[in-house]
Amino acid sequence: MGTPKAALEWHGSTLLRRTVGILARATGGPVVVVRAAGQDLPDLPPRTTVVTDPREGKGPVQGIAAGLAALAGQAEAAFVSSTDMPLLHPAFVRRVLRVVDEDGVDVCLPIARGYPQPLAAAYRTSLAPIAERLVKEDRLRPAFLFAECVVQRLDDAALKADPVLAALDPELDSVLNVNEPADYQAARARPAPEVTVQLFGALVSAGQPKGPRAVSAATVQAAADAVGLAFDRHVTAALNGDQITRDGMTPLAAGDTVFFLSADAGG
Amino acid sequence: MPPGGYFGQALVVDVTAGTAQTLPLPEEVLRAYIGGAGLGVWLLHRLGPPCVDPLGPQAPLAFVFSPLVGTPLTTSAKFAVVARSPLTGMLTDALASSQFAIAGKLTGHDAIVVRGRAPRPSVLLVDGDGARLIDAAHLSGLPAADADRQLRAELGRHWRVAAIGPAGERGVRYATISHDGRHAGRGGLGAVMGAKNLKAIAVRAAAKVATADREGVLAAARDLRERSFGPATAKYRELGTLANLLAFNAISTLPTRNFQAATFEGADRLAAEPAEPTETTEPGGPVEAVAGMRRVARSGCASCTIGCEHIYRVGRVGGGDSGGKTVRVEYENVFALGPMCGVSDPEAVLAASARCDDLGIDTISAGGTIAWAMECAQRGLIDAPWLRFGDSAALLRALDEIGGRSTPLGSLLAEGSRAASGTIGGASKSFALHVKGLEMPGYEPRTLHSMALGLAVNARGADHNRSGAYEADLSGDLDRLDGGDAHVAAAIETEDRAAVMDSLILCKFLRGVFTDPFSEWAALLSAVTGWDVCAAELSATARRIVMAKRVYNIREGWQPSDDWLPERLLTEPLTLPSGRVATLTAARLRTMIDSYYAMHGLDADGHPASATVDDLRLAEPSADADLRLAEPSVGTDLRLAEPSAGADLRLAEPSAGADLRLAEPSAGADPA
Numbered sequence: 001m002g003t004p005k006a007a008l009e010w011h012g013s014t015l016l017r018r019t020v021g022i023l024a025r026a027t028g029g030p031v032v033v034v035r036a037a038g039q040d041l042p043d044l045p046p047r048t049t050v051v052t053d054p055r056e057g058k059g060p061v062q063g064i065a066a067g068l069a070a071l072a073g074q075a076e077a078a079f080v081s082s083t084d085m086p087l088l089h090p091a092f093v094r095r096v097l098r099v100v101d102e103d104g105v106d107v108c109l110p111i112a113r114g115y116p117q118p119l120a121a122a123y124r125t126s127l128a129p130i131a132e133r134l135v136k137e138d139r140l141r142p143a144f145l146f147a148e149c150v151v152q153r154l155d156d157a158a159l160k161a162d163p164v165l166a167a168l169d170p171e172l173d174s175v176l177n178v179n180e181p182a183d184y185q186a187a188r189a190r191p192a193p194e195v196t197v198q199l200f201g202a203l204v205s206a207g208q209p210k211g212p213r214a215v216s217a218a219t220v221q222a223a224a225d226a227v228g229l230a231f232d233r234h235v236t237a238a239l240n241g242d243q244i245t246r247d248g249m250t251p252l253a254a255g256d257t258v259f260f261l262s263a264d265a266g267g
Numbered sequence: 268m269p270p271g272g273y274f275g276q277a278l279v280v281d282v283t284a285g286t287a288q289t290l291p292l293p294e295e296v297l298r299a300y301i302g303g304a305g306l307g308v309w310l311l312h313r314l315g316p317p318c319v320d321p322l323g324p325q326a327p328l329a330f331v332f333s334p335l336v337g338t339p340l341t342t343s344a345k346f347a348v349v350a351r352s353p354l355t356g357m358l359t360d361a362l363a364s365s366q367f368a369i370a371g372k373l374t375g376h377d378a379i380v381v382r383g384r385a386p387r388p389s390v391l392l393v394d395g396d397g398a399r400l401i402d403a404a405h406l407s408g409l410p411a412a413d414a415d416r417q418l419r420a421e422l423g424r425h426w427r428v429a430a431i432g433p434a435g436e437r438g439v440r441y442a443t444i445s446h447d448g449r450h451a452g453r454g455g456l457g458a459v460m461g462a463k464n465l466k467a468i469a470v471r472a473a474a475k476v477a478t479a480d481r482e483g484v485l486a487a488a489r490d491l492r493e494r495s496f497g498p499a500t501a502k503y504r505e506l507g508t509l510a511n512l513l514a515f516n517a518i519s520t521l522p523t524r525n526f527q528a529a530t531f532e533g534a535d536r537l538a539a540e541p542a543e544p545t546e547t548t549e550p551g552g553p554v555e556a557v558a559g560m561r562r563v564a565r566s567g568c569a570s571c572t573i574g575c576e577h578i579y580r581v582g583r584v585g586g587g588d589s590g591g592k593t594v595r596v597e598y599e600n601v602f603a604l605g606p607m608c609g610v611s612d613p614e615a616v617l618a619a620s621a622r623c624d625d626l627g628i629d630t631i632s633a634g635g636t637i638a639w640a641m642e643c644a645q646r647g648l649i650d651a652p653w654l655r656f657g658d659s660a661a662l663l664r665a666l667d668e669i670g671g672r673s674t675p676l677g678s679l680l681a682e683g684s685r686a687a688s689g690t691i692g693g694a695s696k697s698f699a700l701h702v703k704g705l706e707m708p709g710y711e712p713r714t715l716h717s718m719a720l721g722l723a724v725n726a727r728g729a730d731h732n733r734s735g736a737y738e739a740d741l742s743g744d745l746d747r748l749d750g751g752d753a754h755v756a757a758a759i760e761t762e763d764r765a766a767v768m769d770s771l772i773l774c775k776f777l778r779g780v781f782t783d784p785f786s787e788w789a790a791l792l793s794a795v796t797g798w799d800v801c802a803a804e805l806s807a808t809a810r811r812i813v814m815a816k817r818v819y820n821i822r823e824g825w826q827p828s829d830d831w832l833p834e835r836l837l838t839e840p841l842t843l844p845s846g847r848v849a850t851l852t853a854a855r856l857r858t859m860i861d862s863y864y865a866m867h868g869l870d871a872d873g874h875p876a877s878a879t880v881d882d883l884r885l886a887e888p889s890a891d892a893d894l895r896l897a898e899p900s901v902g903t904d905l906r907l908a909e910p911s912a913g914a915d916l917r918l919a920e921p922s923a924g925a926d927l928r929l930a931e932p933s934a935g936a937d938p939a
Contacts, residue, residue: 242845243746261514265737
């Protein structure tokens with residue numbers, strides 16, 4: 001690639017910044033980034049936890065073990081994602097996590113677009129000691145971990161049984177990863193996701209339409225730019241009527257609604 | 268010589284005994300409590316007997332000014348009205364802005380405190396000639412605005428009036444005190460005034476007050492004025508607080524039908540923004556929403572450059588004619604009389620707001636209590652089948668029955684939702700949406716966890732102005748649905764800021780223009796007073812004021828269970844349009860409260876250590892026993908003027924100040 005994947009540009013942000021932002025949005029919980037010793041990381045949102053992989057070159061199970069261990073006591077389940085899936089959608093994350101939360105299994109493993117996706121899967125955080133033991137035993141493939149716990153596999157049809165995911169990511173592009181420069185360029189060349197923007201109160205300027213409107217934007221900042229709004233300290237954004245942010249680099253995904261509000265809300 | 272911005276004394280009037288005395292306010296006290304809400308709680312500690320009946324004659328009612336009043340600083344023409352609330356039994360302090368603040372302070376006092384009960388309905392006059400009472404029989408039953416108008420016509424235009432409406436006269440426990448169309452709204456201060464047989468207090472400026480650094484104050488005033496025109500206040504200027512309505516609806520923070528939902532399907536019709544034309548809108552025809560129909564003017568409080576008041580014309584409702592009446596519209600009154608009661612008819616909501624103004628009742632408590640009653644009726648707990656959510660006529664009828672205490676139901680609801688649910692009992696308590704007896708404002712705690720804490724622990728009860736923790740929830744700096752320590756710290760910070768702003772006093776609508784608030788406020792206070800105040804001192808002052816309120820409440824019978832939220836909010840989750848479930852459990856709230864107590868140095872039951880209480884300086888050497896008799900020019904005989912004296916009141920034009928003969932000739936003449 002010429003550039004570490006984590007730092008690859010993505011609509012004014014980076015791949016890692018987007019991945020962290022999508023996970024934070026989808027889970028509402030803490031996000032842990034596992035890096036190699038000495039690895040430089042691009043800027044991350046506040047409250048992102050960074051841990052260092054104690055053993056390099058041990059493959060994905062080692063990274064999974066480090067990440068799950070860092071979440072001990074903070075969450076019962078975690079979505080594990082590689083950093084090279086630029087189209088990961090929050091609806092995909094929620095769909096997969098819900099299986100662990102509701103069905104009592106240890107792992108929800110998507111078999112999406114024909115392949116198992118261990119780095120787009122949900123794991124119970126209590127699996128951390130098992131994963132660490134497997135690494136010590138040099139049994140480094142995820143299949144060894146799956147052999148020691150209860151795994152529920154979801155194929156494309158099962159994934160898309162969730163109408164929200166089916167509507168927002170019908171091709172399951174969430175699991176597309178970028179391993180070669182051409183993959184990255186092709187993904188980057190896609191248009192930014194279509195989102196709906198609505199301004200409230202005094203943010204509505206004379207002459208602007210007051211109702212919702214569709215724009216293409218990969219970040220909150222881009223959504224503000226698209227409607228000619230200065231996204232400064234006097235403005236906040238509410239994503240889908242839920243999470244509120246002042247961070248312009250907060251990633252957007254297809255189907256999102258962005259409400260721009262006066263920061264001086266209340267009174 | 269008092270510090271700049273102060274007279275160094277409060278006027279204490281006993282309307283039973285007909286005496287007025289001055290209470291010296293030592294500089295240490297003024298510096299420790301500043302003015303407004305801060306000085307008000309100190310005065311209540313000093314002048315209010317413990318556990319006094321709020322509607323009894325011994326209960327003090329304090330009108331408290333501040334060092335900034337009378338300066339050219341924008342939004343500084345404010346005062347606090349402070350008393351033990353007849354609705355909550357605890358401290359209530361309501362702030363309001365008007366010329367009353369300036370005229371009241373320039374009577375030569377940093378506060379005017381009223382005790383006792385006048386022998387008959389009266390008006391208390393205070394000016395440079397002292398204090399005296401005049402008969403108010405001819406004003407009885409009038410709306411406050413009419414009483415204000417009539418009194419000023421009689422007394423002269425330089426008199427400023429704070430009056431109560433019929434609800435205050437009848438002891439509705441959430442009656443207001445009004446002046447220049449503004450209201451000291453929450454906690455039932457109008458009932459306290461009514462219990463003193465006072466229809467109104469009229470004040471007239473008679474003195475000047477110096478500032479320590481006149482040029483510095485002028486420079487600060489120019490700077491603040493300039494900043495007040497910027498983007499931080501645009502919302503208030505362009506749309507008023509009603510701009511919140513659609514925004515809150517979009518983020519599931521608009522309490523609806525007694526907090527059974529957090530979004531309201533009729534929100535568009537009540538919004539400040541003109542509604543989008545729809546397919547059913549005829550080209551060029553009226554768009555049926557409150558903004559498009561009724562906004563007629565924008566105005567501002569005295570000494571304010573923001574101009575947040577958006578005035579609407581009241582139309583016809585149910586065949587009635589409003590007579591061209593206008594009403595100031597804020598988010599809170601529209602929320603409480605609209606979504607909270609399920610009413611989406613803008614005509615009805617404006618009419619109900621105007622009705623509350625005429626009666627002199629707090630719109631939030633009125634709407635909250637009626638919404639509770641509507642749910643009771645829905646569940647068959649009270650026999651009032653006409654009282655249905657969404658029924659405009661029922662809303663207006665309920666307001667009239669409350670204001671007049673004209674029916675058993677009206678009298679029940681006039682006591683507020685806590686007392687009423689105590690009477691009805693059963694499940695009705697679980698959906699009585701109040702904290703400490705004060706009905707909830709228009710902020711949904713399940714989707715605003717910092718605010719949930721702020722509402723639970725606030726001294727005044729469910730109050731959005733002394734906490735303001737919603738700012739943190741809506742800032743994007745933390746997850747508003749996942750309350751934890753960060754939310755507690757944020758709630759404390761906003762509470763501290765409010766304590767200082769409410770004591771200086773500056774309007775909270777100005778808060779967005781300050782980038783380093785405590786330092787900037789310290790500079791303002793230093794320029795006015797001559798004190799060398801720093802941000803750290805103001806932070807300590809904020810904590811002192813917050814703690815003094817808590818200590819006052821403890822003295823009045825506060826229990827740990829009073830720092831809590833209504834059961835509905837802790838047991839009924841909300842599902843957001845995003846699919847996320849907003850849950851505020853009792854365990855989460857308990858954890859946040861425990862953390863709040865710990866951060867404040869309180870014990871597990873919310874009590875401060877004795878050393879903390881000692882630091883509050885509530886025992887400075889100026890006890891009641893030290894109340895000095897008034898100076899010779901201040902009347903000590905408050906005997907009522909004869910009713911016929913009203914004709915003479917017209918002599919009291921400003922230039923005739925020296926010849927005032929408002930009371931009987933002997934009144935005010937004997938300085939002894």
